[in-house]
Amino acid sequence: MKRKKILIAGAGIGGLTAAACLLKEGFDVDVFEQARVLKEVGAGVQLPANAMHIMRHVGLEEAVMRAGVRAKGYEFRLHDTGEVIHQFPLFDEHLQRHGAPFVQIHRADLQALLVAKVRELKRDAVHLNKKATGFAEQADSVELRFADGSTARGDVLLGADGVKSAVSKQIIGGFRTEYTGITAWRILVPSEDIPAELRLDQVTSIFIGGGTHAICYYVRGGSLMNFCGEVQVPEASEEAWTRKSSWSALKKDFEGWHPSIQAIIDSASKDQCYRWSLFSRQPARNWSTHRATLLGDAAHPALPFLAQGAGMAMEDAVIFTRSLLKAADVSEALHMYQYNRMTRTAHATERTEANRATFELRTEGEIRGAYAAANEGKDRNGWLYSYNALTVPLEKPPIFSTEDMLARHQGVGS
Numbered sequence: 001m002k003r004k005k006i007l008i009a010g011a012g013i014g015g016l017t018a019a020a021c022l023l024k025e026g027f028d029v030d031v032f033e034q035a036r037v038l039k040e041v042g043a044g045v046q047l048p049a050n051a052m053h054i055m056r057h058v059g060l061e062e063a064v065m066r067a068g069v070r071a072k073g074y075e076f077r078l079h080d081t082g083e084v085i086h087q088f089p090l091f092d093e094h095l096q097r098h099g100a101p102f103v104q105i106h107r108a109d110l111q112a113l114l115v116a117k118v119r120e121l122k123r124d125a126v127h128l129n130k131k132a133t134g135f136a137e138q139a140d141s142v143e144l145r146f147a148d149g150s151t152a153r154g155d156v157l158l159g160a161d162g163v164k165s166a167v168s169k170q171i172i173g174g175f176r177t178e179y180t181g182i183t184a185w186r187i188l189v190p191s192e193d194i195p196a197e198l199r200l201d202q203v204t205s206i207f208i209g210g211g212t213h214a215i216c217y218y219v220r221g222g223s224l225m226n227f228c229g230e231v232q233v234p235e236a237s238e239e240a241w242t243r244k245s246s247w248s249a250l251k252k253d254f255e256g257w258h259p260s261i262q263a264i265i266d267s268a269s270k271d272q273c274y275r276w277s278l279f280s281r282q283p284a285r286n287w288s289t290h291r292a293t294l295l296g297d298a299a300h301p302a303l304p305f306l307a308q309g310a311g312m313a314m315e316d317a318v319i320f321t322r323s324l325l326k327a328a329d330v331s332e333a334l335h336m337y338q339y340n341r342m343t344r345t346a347h348a349t350e351r352t353e354a355n356r357a358t359f360e361l362r363t364e365g366e367i368r369g370a371y372a373a374a375n376e377g378k379d380r381n382g383w384l385y386s387y388n389a390l391t392v393p394l395e396k397p398p399i400f401s402t403e404d405m406l407a408r409h410q411g412v413g414s
């Protein structure tokens with residue numbers, strides 16, 4: 001297929017990774033982001049080998065490793081005593097087993113590296129202050145529409161515009177959204193502010209108990225501790241990464257937890273505590289038309305209990321690019337892409353739900369029982385971290401007809 005012009009809505013982790021992969025292969029790409037400036041929002045994301053293969057592919061492995069932290073292992077601990085009840089090694093073992101490291105990084109640092117890479121490949125590829133509102137597709141092109149009344153035209157549209165995606169709303173009519181009853185706290189604390197004797201080791205620690213959990217790990221070369229603690233709250237509030245809440249409420253929610261958790265909370269900046277409600281969304285059965293498709297959270301939004309939001313979006317980016325290179329036409333490429341991603345992302349969503357059930361266990365006995373029966377390391381090494389989107393065979397969808405696709409989506413966006 002001749003190298004096409006690809007429009008990408010959303011300069012998040014998935015949209016930028018897709019832009020870098022596509023530009024590397026000679027596609028022309030424009031990325032449209034609603035934000036006026038890409039400022040520092042959010043906190044830590046995890047990039048296991050399945051994501052780091054892709055960072056290496058786009059020339060960012062070293063930079064990501066420098067900006068992030070390589071964890072020694074994963075530890076599951078009781079929330080009050082801190083006893084480690086289950087663990088598995090990362091660091092060299094992960095690298096040797098999977099051929100790429102496991103890195104924890106601040107989302108803003110990752111986004112900054114990706115933007116710089118995309119601009120290195122095409123100087124004016126990223127357009128800010130461009131909020132996508134919808135699209136219209138014709139037989140030979142697709143038009144993306146923006147809130148400011150302007151439009152952009154290309155051969156393919158990739159909706160990488162996150163959980164509240166405008167492109168997804170048009171393709172699948174919006175997700176059925178349900179409040180999970182869980183609200184998440186997030187703080188970032190300078191590591192040196194935490195008393196040395198209470199600082200956690202350089203591992204990903206998950207403290208579990210009383211029906212809730214907290215995940216802690218270092219980012220930014222170890223200089224920042226990332227804390228994300230989930231609590232059960234009957235009333236939903238806003239689903240936003242930028243919503244601040246009171247430090248005293250955070251402190252109260254984690255009363256009686258291990259001293260290291262107390263020390264992290266005590267060291268937090270009192271006006272920098274964020275809290276947002278977690279909503280679940282039903283996975284879509286189809287996320288493509290004949291010229292538009294979705295990627296990352298816009299296609300298969302998942303709760304954060306497997307820490308694979310960034311990883312799945314990056315994998316999508318590679319399979320999308322490979323499908324465009326392999327297929328005979330755009331319609332076939334989008335079908336192939338979706339076909340090769342749906343099972344894996346659905347499985348990730350299922351495993352996320354299973355983790356949620358474990359993290360919501362109340363008693364010590366239940367938690368011990370769950371981890372005695374599980375081998376998290378074996379499981380994740382077996383199916384999750386071992387996947388390499390760059391080398392996994394691309395399967396041809398069993399039944400494919402461009403006419404079927406066109407008929408199914410007739411009228412979309414017109």
Ligand SMILES: Cc1cc2nc3c(=O)[nH]c(=O)nc-3n(C[C@H](O)[C@H](O)[C@H](O)COP(=O)(O)OP(=O)(O)OC[C@H]3O[C@@H](n4cnc5c(N)ncnc54)[C@H](O)[C@@H]3O)c2cc1C
Nearest residue numbers: 010011012013014034042043131132161162296297309310
């Ligand atoms: C501000 C922010 C902070 C986050 N912080 C964390 C975090 O700390 N830890 C974590 O695990 N995950 C975080 N996430 C989610 C995480 O980035 C994603 O789950 C994961 O990386 C999947 O990436 P994605 O590209 O699908 O979506 P995202 O990375 O969410 O990117 C979506 C992008 O699309 C843009 N966008 C949305 N609507 C439109 C529109 N209509 N037109 C144009 N652009 C649009 C958004 O501004 C965003 O840049 C955050 C997401 C956001 C948006």
